[in-house]
Amino acid sequence: MNLKKRLLDFVDVRLGVRDLLAQNLTKYLLPRNINAWYTLGAVLLTLFMIQVATGILLLIYYVPNPDEAFQSVERIMNEIPFGWLIRNLHAIGANVIVIALLLHMLSVLFMASYKRPRELTWLSGFLIFNLALGLCLTGYLLPWSQLSFWATTVATDAAGAIPVLGDEIVRFLRGGSMVNEATLGRFFALHVMGMPLLLGGLVGFHLFCVRRAGISRPPFGPTYQPREIPDHFEHEEHPGGIPFFPNYVIKDLAVICFFLAFLLAIVFFAPTLLSPESAFVPADPFVTPPHIKPEWYFLWAYQTLKIFPSELIGLGVQGAFMTFLALLPFIDRGPERRPAMRPIFVTSFFLTLFVFVAISIWGHFS
Template identity: 40%
Template structure:
């Protein structure tokens, strides 16, 4: 009976054929480890955000008079509403952590070199868009923290010469944060940004399938270090089939992601919900301190310590542009093993240390 059902499904959907073509005969490089699965974990984390976001949308009302109350109702009255809200809230922080570690790993493997420049750029744009999605999401519950964080973040672009004022006033839909800002942020958060990110994920994954995952730099044969200008897919005949070996590694890392989310949810449910998130937004009452989310602390602190605002924000824009276009700054063919490139390794370590110091500094 079971065999017949399987055959019926197979003739119509060809699942076995799909698994064979895309997983069993798709070889992952020798030495592919748990860190190579982080892009996949980011993909799952994104899907979790979409699903929990849709669940919240069933009861959320994007209006200044109702938004706060609707989120309170979701949390306190709707069955399992608290669960979806907390997974969405905690997941929005964990996904950024996962993307940052994926970015650092790809950087340290020097995987951004030809022909993967566009893969890097599409990833970087997704990173910026995920950050924007988080900025726009903060305002939706219409609590004190979100309202005042938005007031601050929407002021920052105004310091940019020429276009700054326009960007700020477009973000707010006027001079102040109002119901228009809420509508605007709502449409960006639930439709515009997720759709663009989904298209970019499609492009990112398609490119990776076309190029093949890069060989570990320490195992790369001498001959491929000076590769030709033609495109050559990186096949790994000596590697292991993606299914089941690498797929199990992916599954394990996805479990770790869920374990972290549920650990925070169980033991520190308010980790990303400070007390002011229980107070409705009040434009007449500024909280004692307005601090951005942890992933914005470093640029925020940099802007704060530089007395000239234009210079502060311009530096953040320049650093972001360097990150985006990094493959073109390090475009020369040659050594990919970062341990044999002391200047690149030192620059990366200095940048990471400074980012850590500025984050901790911003926290206090």
């Protein structure tokens, strides 16, 4: 006990940790009417840490070479103690992260938390979202199965529809005219180093923005009033609010447990839920499997390319939509955040969601 106090004193004198902890835990006050949607950021942090830990363990036995990649993954699954657990946690965890990312983004949209002064929080989050999808795409190739090989062929092919530069971009992505050893090399480098480093930096910036602006007040209840944010705005305070620690941390932990239970349920009871037969056959560039579909979160993009008369129009529509989403805080600028007072926004929100789900289901069955 005495040693603990002395250690704490030593660090405290040099780094001021007691003050730092108080400011960020017990004296960090959150709005009284805060709801469970605000736990999703903590859920994402936890899930990302699991990805990093399991990813490092997979790296010990994975071999990034077309002649050995598939067998090395088979070995992890069948021979290495608990290899199956680590690999399933990583592969299925990626899907659970996409679910959590979508829910976090949708809740921020619905409550209009992206508005001034949180434009940079939104923008960094939007980049994180795209980078996370990039990590999913590059990771998908690594097992070098028929599914990996052909899904990557289809995904990189789409860039070919871009006028003038299309073919060059496809060659650049693949490191040649076809998906081959060079593609595996660059996807591996991006997946294990380039993208995670960038993602780590962006998440740090995102959290800095969250703390700098302060958590937004949920726009519900009789006492909520929309307000213009003054130019000299420094930090949204919540006097009389609830402490982050222990009160909200308990809520965070409950939702984190829920997501972990969901992840473990799939890992233990339905590990092949998202793996068609082609995931269990090594890549063969000369045999195209009958049904090659991208993962569920790319189905909307895959199907929009097929709906329009040319892939170029499809790409244009996707690009326009993503640009609109990225710039939303600069387009939708009024101070009103209450969903009931924003009927046009809320109607478009649910309509767009419905269209996305419908197009994805169509893509799945087409």
